[in-house]
Amino acid sequence: MIVNEQIAIDHGLKKNEYKKICDLLERVPNITELGIFSAMWNEHCSYKSSKLHLKNLPTKGKNVIQGPGENAGVIDIGDDDAIVFKIESHNHPSFIEPYQGAATGVGGIMRDVFTMGARPIANLNSIHFGSPQHKKTKNLLRGVVHGIGGYGNCMGVPTIAGQTSFDESYNGNILVNAMTLGLVKKNKIFYSKAAGLGKPVIYVGSKTGRDGIHGASMASAIFDEKIEEKKPTVQVGDPFTEKLLLEACLELMTGDSIIAIQDMGAAGLTSSSIEMASKGKLGIEINLNKVPCRETKMTPYEIMLSESQERMLIVLENGKEDLAKKIFDKWNLDFAVIGKTTNNKKIELYFDEKKVADIPVDTLVENSPIYDRKWKKSKLPKKIKIKKEDFKNLKVINILNKILSSPNICSKKWIWEQYDHTVMGDTIQKPGGDSGVVRVHGTNKAVAASIDSSAVYCWAHPLSGGKQIVCESWRNLIAVGAKPIAITNCLNFGSPENEENMGEFVECVQGLGEASLYLDFPVVSGNVSFYNQTKNIGIKPTPAIGGVGLIKNYKNMVTMDLKQTDNILLVVGKTEGDLNQSLFARDVLNEKNGPPPEINLFNEKNNGETILKLIDKKLIKSSHDVSLGGIIIALSKMCIKGKKGATLKKPNYLINEFEYLFGEDQGRYIIEIEKNNFKNVTEILEKNSVHYDELGTVNENELVINDKSKITIDELIKSHTNWLTNYMNK
Amino acid sequence: MDSCVITFPGSNCDRDMDVALKQFGFKNKMVWHNDIELPKSDLVVLPGGFSYGDYLRCGSVASKSKIMKSVINFAKLGGKIMGICNGFQILLETELLPGVLLRNKYLEFICKNVFVKVNNKDNPYFKNIKKDTLELHIAHNEGNYFCSKEQIKEINDNNQIALYYSDKDGKINENNNPNGSIKNIAGVFNKEKNVLGMMPHPERMIDLDLSGEDGSIFFKNLINNLK
Numbered sequence: 001m002i003v004n005e006q007i008a009i010d011h012g013l014k015k016n017e018y019k020k021i022c023d024l025l026e027r028v029p030n031i032t033e034l035g036i037f038s039a040m041w042n043e044h045c046s047y048k049s050s051k052l053h054l055k056n057l058p059t060k061g062k063n064v065i066q067g068p069g070e071n072a073g074v075i076d077i078g079d080d081d082a083i084v085f086k087i088e089s090h091n092h093p094s095f096i097e098p099y100q101g102a103a104t105g106v107g108g109i110m111r112d113v114f115t116m117g118a119r120p121i122a123n124l125n126s127i128h129f130g131s132p133q134h135k136k137t138k139n140l141l142r143g144v145v146h147g148i149g150g151y152g153n154c155m156g157v158p159t160i161a162g163q164t165s166f167d168e169s170y171n172g173n174i175l176v177n178a179m180t181l182g183l184v185k186k187n188k189i190f191y192s193k194a195a196g197l198g199k200p201v202i203y204v205g206s207k208t209g210r211d212g213i214h215g216a217s218m219a220s221a222i223f224d225e226k227i228e229e230k231k232p233t234v235q236v237g238d239p240f241t242e243k244l245l246l247e248a249c250l251e252l253m254t255g256d257s258i259i260a261i262q263d264m265g266a267a268g269l270t271s272s273s274i275e276m277a278s279k280g281k282l283g284i285e286i287n288l289n290k291v292p293c294r295e296t297k298m299t300p301y302e303i304m305l306s307e308s309q310e311r312m313l314i315v316l317e318n319g320k321e322d323l324a325k326k327i328f329d330k331w332n333l334d335f336a337v338i339g340k341t342t343n344n345k346k347i348e349l350y351f352d353e354k355k356v357a358d359i360p361v362d363t364l365v366e367n368s369p370i371y372d373r374k375w376k377k378s379k380l381p382k383k384i385k386i387k388k389e390d391f392k393n394l395k396v397i398n399i400l401n402k403i404l405s406s407p408n409i410c411s412k413k414w415i416w417e418q419y420d421h422t423v424m425g426d427t428i429q430k431p432g433g434d435s436g437v438v439r440v441h442g443t444n445k446a447v448a449a450s451i452d453s454s455a456v457y458c459w460a461h462p463l464s465g466g467k468q469i470v471c472e473s474w475r476n477l478i479a480v481g482a483k484p485i486a487i488t489n490c491l492n493f494g495s496p497e498n499e500e501n502m503g504e505f506v507e508c509v510q511g512l513g514e515a516s517l518y519l520d521f522p523v524v525s526g527n528v529s530f531y532n533q534t535k536n537i538g539i540k541p542t543p544a545i546g547g548v549g550l551i552k553n554y555k556n557m558v559t560m561d562l563k564q565t566d567n568i569l570l571v572v573g574k575t576e577g578d579l580n581q582s583l584f585a586r587d588v589l590n591e592k593n594g595p596p597p598e599i600n601l602f603n604e605k606n607n608g609e610t611i612l613k614l615i616d617k618k619l620i621k622s623s624h625d626v627s628l629g630g631i632i633i634a635l636s637k638m639c640i641k642g643k644k645g646a647t648l649k650k651p652n653y654l655i656n657e658f659e660y661l662f663g664e665d666q667g668r669y670i671i672e673i674e675k676n677n678f679k680n681v682t683e684i685l686e687k688n689s690v691h692y693d694e695l696g697t698v699n700e701n702e703l704v705i706n707d708k709s710k711i712t713i714d715e716l717i718k719s720h721t722n723w724l725t726n727y728m729n730k
Numbered sequence: 731m732d733s734c735v736i737t738f739p740g741s742n743c744d745r746d747m748d749v750a751l752k753q754f755g756f757k758n759k760m761v762w763h764n765d766i767e768l769p770k771s772d773l774v775v776l777p778g779g780f781s782y783g784d785y786l787r788c789g790s791v792a793s794k795s796k797i798m799k800s801v802i803n804f805a806k807l808g809g810k811i812m813g814i815c816n817g818f819q820i821l822l823e824t825e826l827l828p829g830v831l832l833r834n835k836y837l838e839f840i841c842k843n844v845f846v847k848v849n850n851k852d853n854p855y856f857k858n859i860k861k862d863t864l865e866l867h868i869a870h871n872e873g874n875y876f877c878s879k880e881q882i883k884e885i886n887d888n889n890q891i892a893l894y895y896s897d898k899d900g901k902i903n904e905n906n907n908p909n910g911s912i913k914n915i916a917g918v919f920n921k922e923k924n925v926l927g928m929m930p931h932p933e934r935m936i937d938l939d940l941s942g943e944d945g946s947i948f949f950k951n952l953i954n955n956l957k
Contacts, residue, residue: 146839154784156779240739240784240785331739417840420869422941423934424746426940427940439939554939
């Protein structure tokens with residue numbers, strides 16, 4: 001087949017990109033080469049629209065061992081231990097084939113982590129679906145949950161936290177973001193940079209099939225009515241093989257045989273070989289006849305673009321082939337020497353003794369297109385004005401029940417009970433809390449992780465929204481007593497070719513960067529997913545943030561369940577009663593306008609650090625961050641978890657009851673303290689200039705807002721737990 | 731007391747079991763499925779996980795592993811063998827234990843704490859155990875125990891039912907049956923009571939900081955019984 005412009009366009013390349021390829025090669029590429037370019041230059045692999053903006057993110061810090069650019073980020077947690085973590089999207093495949101799409105998303109991110117030598121110790125996920133009334137939502141949700149569980153459970157890695165939301169903007173484009181944390185010794189981290197000449201290039205894992213060809217290009221395409229036709233581009237996962245691959249790789253990694261290792265994720269053998277060569281400033285020569293294939297008569301084009309799962313590429317030290325092969329044989333995995341490193345900085349492929357591709361690595365990586373896309377600045381919307389009569393007929397308890405049982409707030413137990421969250425025997429905080437927490441096996445340390453996104457805030461004002469999620473992630477870690485260390489981000493947006501969507505991206509990233517810089521909470525890894533849209537309509541901008549923190553002594557961990565009757569409840573942080581973009585405004589008043597709540601980074605940091613001080617002094621019995629739904633929703637969840645009630649005090653300043661209870665002002669926590677510690681705690685808060693209000697006291701079994709508004713904990717539990725199970729079983 | 735845990739390709743609770751056995755005083759060894767002989771053991775454990783990816787049927791391929799010949803012989807000589815979760819599935823496939831495990835009734839994986847009532851204390855596993863019901867943890871997709879009417883009668887007559895899913899007071903009814911198991915059965919013995927298979931994971935309940943401590947009661951009692 002002779003390549004021409006139309007074929008290039010069919011591969012998702014633009015006219016000018018095709019011209020650039022011909023110029024760089026000084027000839028017309030053959031079909032295999034064109035396939036390789038299209039895979040390397042698509043948005044998913046090249047970050048061509050996002051690169052310019054991502055480079056402004058803070059990525060360094062005293063605990064950062066490895067920032068973005070490797071398979072995953074690495075942070076130092078002391079005593080020679082390090083945590084490797086990353087988040088990745090698998091949105092498009094999951095919409096087309098929810099089970100396999102979600103499963104391979106989980107498989108892919110775990111591979112990224114164990115490629116670096118770390119044993120995965122925790123999984124998290126952030127999943128977003130269309131309106132519950134939409135005809136596809138229920139099946140997509142079921143399929144995605146089964147897929148995540150199917151893969152993670154089989155791997156024996158606990159799924160410790162997650163986030164689920166419903167919004168009609170995801171009707172035609174759901175989001176599935178998966179995150180993994182792994183544990184490694186600092187001196188046993190493996191990287192993807194090849195080094196040395198004539199070193200054997202090894203293929204291990206599953207055989208290569210025709211599945212997933214052009215998966216990365218599909219991830220960079222816009223959905224239309226023909227999307228079902230893309231089903232064959234979704235990869236099929238086999239967690240059993242991945243479990244074997246994990247054990248085999250970790251076994252080989254105990255020695256010193258490996259120079260570089262890279263998993264075959266998006267764009268398979270193409271991107272793994274090219275990334276290793278590029279980082280090492282070397283060339284790689286591969287004999288494609290040596291690649292273990294599952295199907296007959298696969299062409300070089302298909303072998304290079306296959307996204308078959310559970311495969312790895314390794315550059316070995318000379319003479320270590322037999323030792324390595326023995327390990328992979330033990331685990332019944334394919335092992336093949338398929339090529340070697342060279343010094344000509346080219347990717348050279350041979351098939352049936354003919355050279356089928358010859359491309360300078362630089363042209364694929366350093367010369368890949370970078371776009372400074374046009375983007376539109378967004379304005380801060382005007383604050384909403386709520387008239388007194390709008391509150392008139394509202395009853396607090398009715399609204400509380402309505403919000404507690406709403407799809408975005410209700411208990412997600414139906415989901416997380418399908419994930420094995422206790423395997424490995426170190427999960428000390430299960431899903432449903434502020435963060436999931438796992439112990440560092442055999443030590444007193446524990447690692448906390450949370451995953452957050454606030455599409456509504458980001459949609460209302462991307463800059464504030466971007467800041468807010470980083471702050472929320474930070475708060476979720478603080479609330480369990482963990483010192484926040486670093487984040488990973490999964491940036492889900494619409495088309496970068498649309499100025500508004502691009503503007504949302506640029507400003508969210510800016511907000512995210514500002515907050516993470518201020519909080520010293522750097523970004524160490526991440527992933528961008530553009531083109532999340534159906535036809536011309538993009539999803540609400542949904543950056544998801546995965547935060548990781550350290551608890552030095554896990555006995556000091558705090559949970560959110562109320563502990564003891566008569567204990568005092570404080571709200572830490574100032575309650576102004578901001579209802580803009582609150583669940584109350586949107587779900588009760590049907591008011592969708594207004595700016596997101598304001599972020600004050602100074603208060604955020606100061607409040608958080610002071611809470612940590614109180615936790616260190618063992619003065620906090622339970623704590624929970626105040627987010628969606630405001631104080632009353634946060635408190636209700638603490639009541640539900642602890643099966644205890646609370647009696648509220650009247651606020652000691654003038655504020656509308658609804659604004660006080662449902663306002664979503666940021667930087668706040670509810671904490672439970674013992675009566676006799678009241679003076680001690682409030683002195684510390686005052687000394688650190690942290691605002692607090694007395695919220696009330698813990699009681700046996702009733703939430704008492706005032707004389708007229710009360711509700712038993714059993715009723716609260718009912719409101720909170722039933723919606724999702726009923727919805728799924730209807 | 732010497733114990734060993736067998737690792738099959740796809741086992742994933744092998745380490746957890748090793749940790750638990752050692753915590754309660756067993757000298758534990760890990761055994762690879764391709765080995766031929768068992769080390770000297772007072773207890774052999776088949777751990778949970780997804781041996782051979784649950785392909786064909788859960789436990790079926792593993793039941794034909796090389797080491798299983800020795801395990802079956804060990805059982806026939808009266809050796810103590812305990813299968814947890816996937817280990818239980820493997821023991822059923824070897825026919826050392828009666829019955830089968832089907833897909834959970836609601837077709838979903840379940841991971842949560844449950845209560846089980848100890849039905850038979852006249853055996854090395856539960857003899858002298860102080861509690862009548864234990865809070866344990868389950869995590870499985872295929873834990874729906876089933877057998878024929880004749881078999882039910884037989885295992886009942888032989889006192890082979892080890893555990894029932896129950897409420898915390900030991901009451902057994904459909905409300906506390908998590909997976910649709912016939913008669914709420916959560917674990918069974920062979921006729922001789924030296925082989926035990928059960929779905930709940932005692933090794934995940936050995937620490938107050940985890941899900942609870944009833945697993946500790948089980949292991950402490952077990953090692954005393956075997957002494």
